[in-house]
Amino acid sequence: xxxxxxxxxxxxxxxxxxxxxxxxxxxxxxxxxxxxxxxxxxxxxxxxxxxxxxxxxxxxxxxxxxxxxxxxxxxxxxxxxxxxxxxxxxxxxx
Numbered sequence: 001x002x003x004x005x006x007x008x009x010x011x012x013x014x015x016x017x018x019x020x021x022x023x024x025x026x027x028x029x030x031x032x033x034x035x036x037x038x039x040x041x042x043x044x045x046x047x048x049x050x051x052x053x054x055x056x057x058x059x060x061x062x063x064x065x066x067x068x069x070x071x072x073x074x075x076x077x078x079x080x081x082x083x084x085x086x087x088x089x090x091x092x093x094x
Contacts, residue, residue, distance in 0.1 A: 002065065005030055006026050006030065009026055009029050009030060010026060035060060038060065039057070039060035043056060044056045044057060044059070044060060045057055051083060052076070052079050052080065052083060053079075054072075054076055054079070054080075058071055058072065058076070
């Protein structure tokens with residue numbers, strides 16, 4: 001995703017059966033999903049995840065794959081792990 005974001009977004013759109021008509025649409029999706037934009041939203045700077053009780057700002061760091069492990073406490077990692085297992089079991093992906 002980090003090496004070729006446009007290509008990956010286009011693949012995802014194809015998989016979902018929702019092809020883009022214009023290149024500007026791809027750019028808009030990339031902008032809307034950009035870490036710089038998302039981490040500066042009010043809800044992500046000051047909100048709290050209702051399911052885990054973790055401040056949303058902890059989900060956004062430097063945008064390095066796997067860097068979250070350097071910012072979450074052991075308790076936070078355990079909570080997220082439990083939620084992921086629960087949610088994936090629901091859709092049989094785990």
